[in-house]
Amino acid sequence: MSAPAGRDRRSLPVPDGLDGMRLDQAVSRLFGLSRTAAATLVDAGDALVDGAVRANSHKVKAGSWLDVTLPAPVAAPTVVPQAVPGLRVVYADDDIVVVDKPVGVAAHPSPGWSGPTVIGGLAAIGHTIATSGAAERQGVVHRLDVGTTGIMVVAKSESAYSALKRAFKYREVDKRYHAVVQGHLDPLRGTVDAPIDRHPTHDYRWAVVSGGKPSITHYDTVEAFPSASLVDVRLETGRTHQIRVHFSTLRHPCVGDLTYGADPTLAARLGLDRQWLHARALSFLHPGTGEQVTFVSEYPDDLARALAVLRD
CATH class of the missing domain: 3.30.2350.10 (Pseudouridine synthase)
Incomplete structure (x- = not known):
């Protein structure tokens, strides 16, 4: 049976490393699809296990045969x-x-x-x-x-x-961020060295995952408030959501970052509808002149207002 026009049909055995994994998760891993896209594909009957339609929760076995019809690119x-x-x-x-x-x-x-x-x-x-x-x-x-x-x-x-x-790539750019995180960091100055990859169960989120890409964040507390802290952050690496993931992992999420576990009550009190995170400065060798250049950005109005409330 051929795949519908514009779609790609793949047939392969389940690798040993995916033995016992949910079908939707296995399809996601094998074909680089988001978990939601993989689940949609399975629900549509486009992922057969040994020729049979299975539920997303079906646990695949190593050596079982998968027939998957991928969506059009x-x-x-x-x-x-x-x-x-x-x-x-x-x-x-x-x-x-x-x-x-x-x-x-x-x-x-x-x-x-x-x-x-x-x-x-x-x-x-x-x-x-x-x-x-x-x-x-x-x-x-x-x-x-x-x-x-x-x-x-x-x-x-x-x-x-x-x-x-x-x-x-070679970490020759000095990337400085300011963030307001919940609570007080201990120690007040430190480094988070924890690998990051896509969240295993939540699309559009990232997480500290064993075997993820190396991710290093340095931080230094600039100012402490009763419920939060202003921190200066220097990135060695530049993973997606790196600062947000690392501080959430420390249980000090960026204020206002509801995606990564921030307190919605505090966010509302400060008038924030997004994470308090700002790319404060960037320093690098100018690619044309070879001279060191530095550019700095002031806080936008919403972050400045939230900071003023914390200081009151």
Whole structure:
């Protein structure tokens, strides 16, 4: 039986390492799908075990035969020039453009995101970005979460893209964040060295997972309040949601970060509808001149107001 047009049918035995795993989790692991996408596929009868339709909760056995019909690939999102209110260009030349990113803006287009992007905003005001990288994220050498504000650099020239990618890879960029976390850290200054990967059961979340990618976060308490602490954070690595995951793992989530266990009552008292996390400063060797450059971003209004409430 052939797969429907545009879809890909795969047949393979269950590897020994997946013996005893739920069917939806096994499909997710084998084909790089999100847990939700894998469960949807199983529910639709597109994942057969030894020729039979099974439930998501079915425990697969090593050597059993899987017949999986994968969904048609999603077309890569494209960059659409779109003015982004609040997006401020801090510095620009022929090699780089440094922006102060507002809340609610993604770094680049991605499947499922229809909101504004840094790349689209730069295109709307006439900045030509390097063509290196995947089509939807050309010129992007690092990212900030949609709900995280602050300093971000984008490459304009191909040589700058290569130099910055290398600098980020080899940890030659000083990335400083400020975060307000719940409670008081013990010790007040420290390092979190814990591997991060996708959360095993929750889509769109990440977690400290054995065998995940190495992730290192240094922190130093700047100011303590009765219910929270302002911390200066330096990243050695740049994993998705790294700061949020690491502080949540310490049981001191970023204030307002309900996704990672923050107290909604405290968030409401401070008027926050996102995590208190800000990309405060970025320092690196300019890819064109070779000189050390540093860019700093002030707190946006919502974070500054929340901090003022904590200080009262």
